[in-house]
Amino acid sequence: MVSRHLRHLLARTNQKKPKLRKKPKPQNEEIPGILPGVNPGWIHQEEPPGETWGGLWEPPGPQGGAGPSKIGIESHRFPSYKMGGMGVVTMAVVAPKRRGRHRAPELWWFLQGVAISTYAKYCYNKLQKAALTGAKKGLKKPNIEEIRHAKNAVFNPSMFGSSLQDIVAMQKERYPDRQLPWVQTRLSEEVLALNGDQTEGIFRVPGDIDEVNALKLQVDQWKIPTGLEDPHVPASLLKLWYRELEEPLIPHEFYEQCISHYENPEAAIAVVHSLPRINRMVLCYLIRFLQVFVQPANVAVTKMDVNNLAMVMAPNCLRCQSDDPRIIFENTRKEMSFIRVLIQHLDTSFMEGVL
Incomplete structure (x- = not known):
């Protein structure tokens, strides 16, 4: 015998569900969880003017005023020898907005003095090598010294x-x-x-x-x-x-x-x-x-x-x-x-x- 409670659940399951009206897609579609409010069409242009494109973007604050951060965005095209085509790397760097350069000097110099393409090319080369030779395995998370070494390797190439x-x-x-x-x-x-x-x-x-x-x-x-x-x-x-x-x-x-x-x-x-x-x-x-x-x-x-x-x-x-x-x-x-x-x-x- 099927219990009355189970029959009730089955009856509810078999009912036709009302169709929900789809919400209109916003004109500036966001990248969820990464860059809210940024139009991907601006980042990934169909016909970019060159190998590198992008810029700095300041997301608005909660009341529509100036936001608390600044985001540097660049995209770069690279030849993908493994796939026989082109690859694209998009780099986004978020830094707290500041009145002077002294509040976040390392990020200020990063955004103002170092092209994000330097980091993008380095990361892309790492991905290419991982695709060819496989990812590295370790028993522990990287320690502070290893992280510092990885950061410096962008500007001081490794012998490996x-x-x-x-x-x-x-x-x-x-x-x-x-x-x-x-x-x-x-x-x-x-x-x-x-x-x-x-x-x-x-x-x-x-x-x-x-x-x-x-x-x-x-x-x-x-x-x-x-x-x-x-x-x-x-x-x-x-x-x-x-x-x-x-x-x-x-x-x-x-x-x-x-x-x-x-x-x-x-x-x-x-x-x-x-x-x-x-x-x-x-x-x-x-x-x-x-x-x-x-x-x-x-x-x-x-x-x-x-x-x-x-x-x-x-x-x-x-x-x-x-x-x-x-x-x-x-x-x-x-x-x-x-x-x-x-x-x-x-x-x-x-x-x-x-x-």
């Missing part, structure tokens, strides 16, 4: 995520005679100084994520802390540096040659010799470094033979641009074989003493 050419240019004033990136050689030396060549699972076992992040902050300030004890930490950061290079260590235009000659030592070495000079030097330094670890006495302890080292290092040197899982899977084997051939056959004696 930059191109080899830019990294060499960054160190030119500090180390004018260096031929190799300081970050590459110092982290490699630190791995060996901490007996990484006698540590089981080196380059396979990850270092503590928080220690790796802390070391990364120090390295970006041209420092190597003296209290390091775990070789997995600099080893993990070294792999991260290779992986995050703006362009892969072996540039895209050489990728097909690499996977075509993965079993031919002479052809593989010829590919290395055809690389741009800085890429060739950095790759040869890496191979010479890995050749230390494949010595039988070291392999007996680390359990990382040439196959294991090629497996963990190949993704940091070569990047497959295909989105097809079958092609990625097939090329992974070829990438590993190419790096293994280099470790076994590339003569790196000319790198002796090169920094």
Whole structure:
């Protein structure tokens, strides 16, 4: 039996609901929760006059008078290589309105002296890299030092995520005679100084994520802390540096040659010799470094033979641009074989003493 209360509910449910009249859409449609009162048509114009458009906007107060804040808005077009089209980034910066610049000096200089495009381009590049390499994972929220470092990175480029050419240019004033990136050689030396060549699972076992992040902050300030004890930490950061290079260590235009000659030592070495000079030097330094670890006495302890080292290092040197899982899977084997051939056959004696 159906209870009287349930029958009553069913009867109400089956009743036809009266049609509600739709409210007319306001002419200046708001962006809910973000920029109330701002017409999106003004921000995202169909035919913007250039690559950058926007301006400053002061929302009205509750009685229609002057509002308590000022919003700087800019939109920027960027080529989206991943999607094969154009991308748009809109930046909005809200600052308290003030009579003088001293009430919020950092925001005053931000709005008056620094183009929002500087921040927009930086954020867009970060999004592009995240789309290609995946988002980063951490065990903790960023601390104050990491947040401060991220803010400064807009104006002081990091050695992580930059191109080899830019990294060499960054160190030119500090180390004018260096031929190799300081970050590459110092982290490699630190791995060996901490007996990484006698540590089981080196380059396979990850270092503590928080220690790796802390070391990364120090390295970006041209420092190597003296209290390091775990070789997995600099080893993990070294792999991260290779992986995050703006362009892969072996540039895209050489990728097909690499996977075509993965079993031919002479052809593989010829590919290395055809690389741009800085890429060739950095790759040869890496191979010479890995050749230390494949010595039988070291392999007996680390359990990382040439196959294991090629497996963990190949993704940091070569990047497959295909989105097809079958092609990625097939090329992974070829990438590993190419790096293994280099470790076994590339003569790196000319790198002796090169920094």
